[in-house]
Amino acid sequence: EVQLVESGGGLVQPGGSLRLSCAASGFTFSGYWMYWVRQAPGKGLVWVSHISSDGSRPSYADSVKGRFTISRDNAKNTLYVQMNILRAEDTAVYYCVRQTSWAFDIWGQGTMVTVSS
Amino acid sequence: QSALTQPPSASGSLGQSVTISCTGTSSDVGGYNHVSWYEQHPGKAPKLMIYEVNKRPSGVPDRFSGSKSGNTASLTVSGLQAEDEADYYCSSYAGNNIWVFGGGTKLTVL
Numbered sequence: 001e002v003q004l005v006e007s008g009g010g011l012v013q014p015g016g017s018l019r020l021s022c023a024a025s026g027f028t029f030s031g032y033w034m035y036w037v038r039q040a041p042g043k044g045l046v047w048v049s050h051i052s053s054d055g056s057r058p059s060y061a062d063s064v065k066g067r068f069t070i071s072r073d074n075a076k077n078t079l080y081v082q083m084n085i086l087r088a089e090d091t092a093v094y095y096c097v098r099q100t101s102w103a104f105d106i107w108g109q110g111t112m113v114t115v116s117s
Numbered sequence: 118q119s120a121l122t123q124p125p126s127a128s129g130s131l132g133q134s135v136t137i138s139c140t141g142t143s144s145d146v147g148g149y150n151h152v153s154w155y156e157q158h159p160g161k162a163p164k165l166m167i168y169e170v171n172k173r174p175s176g177v178p179d180r181f182s183g184s185k186s187g188n189t190a191s192l193t194v195s196g197l198q199a200e201d202e203a204d205y206y207c208s209s210y211a212g213n214n215i216w217v218f219g220g221g222t223k224l225t226v227l
Contacts, residue, residue: 035216044120045155045163045206047216059214095162102210103153103168110162 002026002106004096009111016086016115022079022096022108030054030074033099036081038092039110046092049081050099064090086115121146121207121219128225129197137222139190139207145217147188151210154183154192157221158203166205167192194224202226 008020020036035050049070051058058070069082079096091114098106122140129135139146139154146152152170155163165174167183170190180195190209194201207219 037218044221045208045218046120047208047218050214050216057214061215101168101172102149102151103165104155104163104208105165105168105174107162107164 002098004098004106004108006094006096006108006111009094009113011114011116012086013117014087014115017082017084018086018113020081020083020094020096020111020113024077024079024096024098027098027106029072029077034072034079035097035099035104036070036079037095037097037104037107038090038113039095040089040092043092048094051079083113086113088115091115119217121209121217123205123207123219123222125220126223126225128227129194130227131197131199133197134193134195135197135224136191136193137205137207137224139192139209139219141188141190141209141211141217143188145188145209145211146185146190148212149210150185152183152185152190153208154181154190155206155208156201156203157206163206197226199226 005023036048049060051070055072067085071080093110095110096108097104154167157163170185171183
């Protein structure tokens, strides 16, 4: 079964850091570009970051550039995002997503990040 | 990186059809055929329903169809069923490794 499972979410104070992980299974992880998409409570979907299949080309939304770092370990079939200098507006469910044919075809169940004092 | 514009809500009766619009610019929707649509039920992850404007992934009913004209893409759901009640989001590639989503449309089946 093709599956993405996120972990690492939780409560963090403003200015703090958190690293999310996404374990992939059921497909050849190294063959796909991977994404992080977030959804604030009661709000819509927002693209956060993505990384090429070989990990050499990361991209970021302006709202997280300089604070978030995406990476992947193809040997471990795992996607990461290191989130630093967290703000209240980063509070959201973070989804790990696989891209194929210029669309997002596999989504994880999401992990909740809450930034609050 | 402005969000695409969707109506906040849409509705239709059982068995009828409804169309949801998604308006962008020539830099995103109008510039690429990389428009996709997602269905999201409360508390669940989104599910891909349409990709590359009008293609359906395996397993998605043919009641769902997509189209595009200029800077506006559309999702049509025909023969509405109760289980179609959900939030629907459009997405488009916007060039320069940037992606944008719409604000979402809550579809109510009457």
